[in-house]
Each structure stands twice: as structure tokens, then as C-alpha cells.
Amino acid sequence: AAMAPGKKITARLKRTLPVKGPQAPTLSELMRWYCLNTNTHGCRRIVVSRGRLRRFLWILLTLSAVGLILWQCAELLMNYYSASVSVTVQFQKLPFPAVTICNINPYKYSSMKDYLSELDKETKKALETFYGFSEGKSKVRRSVDEWNSSGSDFFTQIPLLKFEDFSKTATDLRSGQKRKIEGSVFHKDSSIVNSGDSNDIIGFQLCDANNSSECALYTFSSGVNAIQEWYKLHYMNIMAQIPLETKEKLSYSADDLLLTCFFDGLSCDKRHFTRFHHPLHGNCYTFNSGESGTILSTSTGGSEYGLQVVLYIDEADYNPFLVTSTGAKIIVHDQDEYPFIEDIGTEIETAAATSIGMHFTRSRKLSKPYSDCTETGADIPVENLYNKSYSLQICLHSCFQKAMVDSCGCAQYAQPLPAGAEYCNYKKNPNWMYCYYRLHEKFVKEQLGCQQICKDACSFKEWALTTSIAQWPSAVSEDWMLRVLSWDKGQKINKKLNKTDLANLMVFYKDLNERFISENPANTLVILLSNFGGQLGLWMSCSVVCVIEIVEVFFIDSLSIVMRRQWQKAKKWWNGRKRDRSGKPPQAGDLERQGHDNPVCIDEDLPTFNTALRLPLPQDSPLPRTPPPNYSTLRLEAAFTEQLPDTLEVGQ
């Protein structure tokens, strides 16, 4: 007969690579066969041992070995993602970090007069009213009405208040009821420390413009703090209205700030510095910012080879209310890091030489799954508002600024502006301050979710600073040094410099050792596998092949046996029903076809070599034996015919 070539091939395949069914017809026999033939230890003993107790003990031992393997392997898996740390110290030519220097006072007070005159007037009045302080030593208490008339709308909207008692009204223009709102009253009256002789408490309150009963009350035990905070609040509003270019002009120029500069034994000037405008600190100057494309490096450690600058701090031109301390602030950071100078800057004293020794440490963590850190910040759902590389601080600030724009409609002054937003000022957003303080409170209490979203950066650089201070200039050198420096600066200032207007700063590497802390995976796949192998071998002398064997026997074969049982049962039941209904005996042909159609039966039921072996031997045994039972003879036949045993059974 002409067979299709495809069929021919499948037929040949079937012939040459026959698919055999399970090794035994029943489950218990399958198990016995498995135990006798497997290479896994323990199982064999269950079968060959004599005595029930012995057998039971062996079952127990085998099961406990399996349990131990599973437990230990689970431990291995759980500890797979652990890391170990290696610390390397290497000596090399280190790139010099960027050094950002700011004057503590952001803008020249003299040039800010136009913007701040009104605010200053208010502040002075407040000082006079509350404390009887006046610069002209004439402690004339002005009337409250006078203040009211002269002040601008916004100052009176958020005035300084003096509370005699919390239950009573405040001694000021406003005498409304102060409702304490839970969570927004920062300073509880019962626990004021610094009350002094009187129980005066100074503060201000921020109210929701739409709902004036919603107020947040800010009180300060110290008048100094109260005045400063209040001043700052209004100052930020004023500054928010001034465009950036103007602000840059109002602040210090590089010539103003830097008198001399020396780096690595060579002279440097303002071209080595990059201007960077900080909202709270005005113009800051970054040395070695890398903007020109080259990053300077030091050849030797020690103060001689670092950065040496003399800063001109014009103390007389300071804003008396905004800042109360004199000096400069510096921060050492990486070139592509944003300098958070207001948070972590180091202050530099005037009339002193400050030496800052640096020690460089670079750390690197393994990212997921070893730890929850981010390489570039690209996977963080927070837009980076700073055009610098990712850091946790940047993320937090960006997250807060975004929340601020979303809920208050404008951006906070101290942080960069997101696209399409503008800085808050109470001319446009009269409600922003209340909104801001509520939002900030939420942020602190981690209700904004910023702390959850933002992750650590995986690699970071760190310059550990050691500061030491010496008096500078010394008594004997003071004279000539001040004269020379003022001559250098002479074109602009005609007066002689005062030593409290100068600060000498040295930033240098203490040593050129770079400490590199890196995490490495403690486990590799090879180690994990060999440990697995060890566990399997230790308890049961098992291997991957054994595992496959187990899967084959316990899952595939057992399942097929069970399936076949069920199929037979179902078939029997079906036949019985059919017979009952039709009353005529079932035809063998029907059944046969049914059996072949059954995908489970077709391949599985072929007798295997092993089942054949299970069959009784031909009667050549030398010992007398009982006659074999009937079914054995039938099964003997079945072993060599191609028929299914179940069909046979039924066919009989």
C-alpha cells in the first residue's frame, strides 16, 4: 500500500523509538521498582529490609533526609543574594573635587535697600514695639495705629504677634480667636522653656485664605528666632518676585568675593570659578566645576598643593535680620553633584585661617536584588529638577517641589523651578504659605510618600573633612598684609580692609589614598550549585539525574497509572450503562477503537521490558511450586501481543 511519506516516517519512528509506559502496572509496584533501581540512598533499604520496625525506621530516615535537603537548600537559596564588602586603598593621582564657596549673606544689603526697605521698617517697628529696641537709642514706643497705616497689606496679614497667654488674645492688631488645630500648632504652650521673666511668647499665624478659621500658629520661645523666621518668610516672598538676572547682579561678583587664589602651587583667578546662583545664598562660586571640560587634579597631598583662597567678607554690608553670623560657607562635592550648601555646608570664620583636610572615599553598592538602590535614578518616578546626577537629596527635594506645585499651585523658593511653574509669592498666591507649612508637615511625617519613592544611589563619593583653625593674619603680619590686600582691591574700595572682613581658606587632600569600598556578590551560581550538590549528596547521595528520575517516577508515571485507572473505571461504567440500555453485548471492535483513541492509553499500555520481567518464569523451576493463578497466563500472553491489557480484560 502506498503510504504517505509522513506516515512512513512516524511509523518508523514509533518502531525505532518506541515510547514506553510506566515501569509497572500498579502504583505500589512502580514504587518497588523505583526503590530497587534508584541510585538514591535510603529507598532501597525500605524495600530490602526485613522487619516492620526496620522498614518503618528506614522510611522515617529517608523522609527526614528529604526534609533536611529541602530545608538546607531553601536556606542556601535565601542566602544567595548576600554580598561581601571589599575595601581597597590605592594610591593615585586624585582628581580635585569641586569646591563651592558662598558668602553667608546672600545679597549686598546696600543694593537690596529698594526691595527690603519696607520689610526692614516693619521689623524695626516690631522690635521697638515688643522689645523697646531702636537703633537710634530713642526708645519711643510708637502707637499701634501708626504701624498699621504704614505697613503694606501683606505684612499686616501675617504680623508678628505677642501672646500673653494662649487662652487670651494676642496683643496686636489682630485679636481673633486662636483656634488650635491639631498638628499645626508647633509649639505647645505648656512646655516653653525660655519664657524669661514675662510669659511673652512671640510668633505669627498662618491662615487659610479661603477658610480663616483654619490657622497654623507658630510661636517661638526666643525672640531672636521669632524675628528671624518672620523676616525670612517675608523675605522669600519679596525675592520670589525678582527675576534671576537682577538677583545675580544684586549679589556678590567673583571679584567681590575672591581676593587671592592659589592652587597646586600656582596662581589662579576668577576664571577658574564658575558662578552658581543659590536661592538662599546668592552667588556662589564653584572652583573646578568641570564646566570647561578639564578637571584639575593634585599631584601631592598637603596644604601647599591644595586650593588656597582669601575671601573678602564685607561684614558691614550684611543683612542684619536675615543672617546673624559672619563668614563664608563652603562645600566639597563631586563635579556632577548638586551642592546642597544650605544643608551641609561648612562655615568659615573670618579673621582666621581655616584648613580643611580631605579624605576621599568612594563606595559602590550592588543594586537589585542585593539591595534597594538605584544606579542612575532613571527608575525613580520622580523628575529630577536639578540638572545634576541623581542623589537621594535631589530626589526628596524634587518630590517635595512637585507636590508643592500640585497642591499649592506654585513652587517653593529654595528649590529649582519645575517646567511651567513659578515661584510662590503672596501677591499671586495669597494662600501659599499656609499651604506650604501644611505640606511640609506632611512631608516630615512621611505622608507624601517621597521617602518611600526615593532610593539611595548605588555609588557615591564622599570627602571626609577635617577642619582646623588658626588666627590669621598674625599680629605682626597683619599690618602689611591688610595693606597689600587692600591695594590689590584698591580700585574698588578706598578704605583699608579690616581683618574681620577676611577669611583665609585652604582645602587640600590629606593624603592621596583613595579608599574604595565595594560590594561583591558573596555567592555565585557555581557555588550555589555545588552547595546544592553537596546537600543532595550528603543526605541521600542524590544528583540531578536522581531528581529527574523522581520527577519521572513520582509525577509522570504515577500520574499516568492513576489516569489509566480512572479511564478504565470510566470505561467500565460506560460499557455497563450501554449494556444495560441496549441489552446487547458490547462489541470488541468498538472498545478497541475507543482505547486507541484515548491518548492516555495508546502509548502507556505497551508492556515494557520490566513488566515482562515481573511475569512468572516458564515452568522450569527445579523446586515444586503451586500452579500459577489464572491471570498470570493471560498476562504472559499480553506481554508478547500488542494488545492492551485492559481491552483484553474486557474482551474476555
Place this chain on the structure above:
Amino acid sequence: GESVKMGKMPEGEKTRQCKQEEQQQKDEQQEGLIEFYSSYQELFQFFCSNTTIHGAIRLVCSKKNKMKTAFWSVLFFLTFGLMYWQFGILYREYFSYPVNLNLNLNSDRLTFPAVTLCTLNPYRYSAIRKKLDELDQITHQTLLDLYDYNMSLARSDWSTLSMRKRSSRSLLHHVRRHPLRRQKRDNLVNLPENSPSVDKNDWKIGFVLCSENNKDCFHQAYSSGVDAVREWYSFHYINILAQMPDAKALDESDFENFIYACRFNEATCDKANYTHFHHPLYGNCYTFNDNSSSLWTSSLPGISNGLSLVVRTEQNDFIPLLSTVTGARVMVHDQNEPAFMDDGGFNVRPGIETSISMRKEMTVRLGGSYSDCTEDGSDVPVQNLYSSRYTEQVCIRSCFQLNMVERCGCAYYFYPLPAGAEYCDYTKHVAWGYCYYKLLAEFKADVLGCFHKCRKPCKMTQYQLSAGYSRWPSAVSEDWVFYMLSQQNKYNITSKRNGVAKVNIFFEEWNYKTNGESPAFTVVTLLSQLGNQWSLWFGSSVLSVMELAELILDFIAITFILALRWFRSRQQLSPPGPPPSSHDNTAFQDEVPGLSAPHRFTVEAVVTMLPSYNSLEPRGLSRDGEVG
């Protein structure tokens, strides 16, 4: 018997065996609870054919070939040796307890540490003020005698001079016992006083402390007169303080007069946020954020989210001998740790704003056998005299104090008082100074073993501080700031800038480092490694060992049974009676029938007849031999 042997059996045999097993399953009910082999040979045969230890099977089963046996024996012992060599290496590695260093960067909310601020201005208790004045007088006299320096004791009450002479001769007497004197550098000669003409380089200044009977004396000498006078003064100061009644009731804790303004995280500090104690040398000390109920947490790093204090730094010491520095002393420490101001303090300069930035670093060591550290100090053989948590410093000081009480009979004033002891005071303990300085020398040389006994705590928190300074208040804001302070805090403007200082303490980073340790070689890895070795050399497992154990137990059992049988047979032989049959033998009756029947004979044999076992047995054995 036809014991089961699956290794390489002819097919027929295997089939029969399968058959037999089927039968055996049916006979499960007949199977005894525990069955033993009837002879050693059978036992070994069974073991040899069923064991899973590679090599062993070869060793036993190739007994026919002497050469092979020898070869396999050598191989067996060689692999055995190699395996145990490897085991040794593994055990050595495990018991050296190696650790992995872990670096964690945690970024959860930072709990602000406790901050202790001291005035550097020892306050004088009214109870002993008179005596201290007297001491000042004596010091004055001494300085005049030794250095020809006339100290102005302006504030001292000269009017009580006569009264002092009457009331407390004892102090003078005691002070005279330990006078400051000069001595030649090499030989300790008492000098006549008033001899400033001598070249001062040749002289050392110091005082002598003698034991009770004045037999042994201890020369406490200093090269610098400043040190000597300070040390001498504080020695007497301690003595006077120790005479004070136990209740160190303070007349006032002038918090408001010391701390002018206090803010944390943009909020005013509460009164509840600080605790107060008095340090005899550093004066009034205030610890912020020490109570565990409501600790401050920093939401963000930076100055504005930290602690900011304005403090008064005016000196009003009577004789500035206890503290020669002006300012205030700050210390950052963990909660529930005592503030050891001399160990980790930070001085604050007057007229300056000091910004102290902190970096938190935690070190967690693995305890137990991994490193020599202690979890809570309960296993350290030194009683903790402080009411705080265990730290190394607490332990060392407690250790010293306990030794002091033991050796000198009294307690050192600066350390806490152990139960039942009292503070040293030379009116009661005449020679305590001598004892103390001797003990101190021993302590420093670690003869007392304090440094040895006190172990590091497993969990340590360190704060790395670095400071920046700026002038405060600035020239332009000076006026109004001082005015406000004078209004609110009654600050007298006389000393201006030198009378106040500002301190900011804040976190520099939002995250903190944790240096942890984890065991590099755990039990799990050890077992894995052992298993690896075992599998490599023997291909055996724990279950194989159990097989061996079973073999040994069986061996013992059979020996016992055989011995019993032999003994019985001897007993029954000696009196003339019926010849012993296997059926009569109790041992056989108990054990053999149940077990051997299905095993040693084919099923067919059971079905057909039951011959006497003994007659069949040799046959079965010989068959086995053939198979082997």
C-alpha cells in the same frame, strides 16, 4: 538464603526475586516486627549486596580475587584518608568562624542622638562653699610661695577669714599633709620654700602621697607647674566634695541662665526634652533628647533640621583652676549612654557659631564565637555601676571603681558609688590618694585586667563630627540680637561677644552607614561542603552511614543471640536430656521462623513443605556463594 541482590543478577534470578518480593508483600502480616539474620555471613552478605557505599561493595564482593580485594582495600583506605584530610580542612575553616563584612546604607528616619551641653563652670554648692573658699586661700598662698604670684581673690569672702581659721582647722591640716613642693629632677629633695632663684628647668613640681604609716611614698610629679597646680587643686576639691552629704541637692538648675534659645527641627525645645546633672568639673550639664519616650527625629539633613542652641559662656569661677577653658562643652552620644565629657567632648568657642555636622555610623558585630563582643554586658564579669546601657567605657569605669573599693576601701568621687561603699575623703581614709594613684598606674598598665575583662559591645553607634565656625553675631546684627537677649534672658551686655555662643548640631546625610558582619561559613555551607567531599570520594551519604550503623547494631544483636544460643545449648548439653533441636531453641523460635522463611527460601519451598531448616540451609548458602 536468597537474599536480595540487585546489582548484576542474571535475568532469571531477578525475575524470581521479583516474584518472591511480590509474595513477600503478601506475607507482610507474617513478617515480624524486627528480624535478625541467623549468621554473620548472611548479615555481611546482605550488607555487601545492599550497601550504597561505593568501594565497600567491591571490597567485600570481590573476595574471591585476592588481588582485587587488596587493590580495593588500598583504594578504600586511600579515599577514606583523603576525605578525612579534606574534612579536617573544612572543620578548621568553619571553627575559625570567618565573617563577611557587610556595608549597608540605611535611609530610614534618623533618631537624633542625645546631646549633652556643659557650662564648663563648676557650680559651688552652698553646703561646702566655705571650705572651697578656704581651699582657694591655701592655693593662693601656695602660688605666692612657689611662684611669687599674687592671685587676686576679689570675689572670695575675706571677711570670713578669721572664722575659717576657727572652724576648719582640719582642712588646713589635711591640705598640709599633701603640700605642693618642688623637687630636683633626679633626687627627690624637699626644698625650702621661697627659692625662685633656682633655674627652673632643673625642678619638678609635684606632691607626695604616702601610705598610712608613711613608709611608702608616691611622688606625683609634673614637669609643668600649671598641670601640677590643677591636679593638686582638683585632688583637694574631690576630697571636699566627698564630704558632702549624699543628696546632691542643687539649689538651682539655672537652665534659663545658660541656654538662651533652643530649637530643634524648626520647633522650640520642650522643657521635657532635657535632663540635668552636675559634673564636678564641667559644671551644670544638660542632656537633650535623652528620655526614651519621645525622641526627636530628623526629617531631613541640614542645619535647619537640627538642634540649634544659643548658650551663655561666661565664666564665674572663683579660682579658675578646675577648668582653664572658656566656652561650653558639647557631646553627642547615644541615648541611654552616660555622657563621659572628658572622653568625647567638643568645646564651643564664645562669640562663634559652631556648626557641628554628624554622620552616623553603626557597627554591628556578630556575637558568640565570631568575635569577642557582648550583647548586653550580662556576660561580662564586671558589675555595671551606671544605670545606663552597657558600653565599654561604662564597664572600664565600673571595673576601676570596684577595684578601688576593694583595695582602698572607698570609692572615687567621679564614678558612681557601689552599694555599701562611700566616697574617698582624707578625713576618713587618710591614705586614699596614695592608694588611688598606685591603682591608677596599675590600671593603666592593665594589671587590674579591666581592659581585658571589658569587651566591646556588639552593637555600637558612632557619630563622626566635623565642625565649621563663623562669627556670631555679625557686626551689623549684634545690636539687636544682644538687645533681645538682654530683654528676654537678662543677659548683661558687659562682656558682649565673649559671653554667648551658638551651636548647631545636625545630620549631614539622610542615610547612615551600618557596618555589619555575617558568617561567611555557616552550618549549611559546612554541610554542603562535607557532602561535596563525601560524594566525591565515596558517593555515600548520611543514609549510608545509617546503613553502617544498622550493620553494627545487627552485628551486636546477632552476637548476642548466638552467644545466648550457644550458652543455652551448653546448658542443655550438660544435663542429659533430649538433644537440642532448632525448634526448641528459644532464640530460634523467637526470631528465625518469622524472618527466614520468606527470605531464605523461595516461595515454592514454603508452599510445598516445611523441611527442617538446618538441612536446607547449607544449600542456600552454597547457592549464594555461587552467585557472588
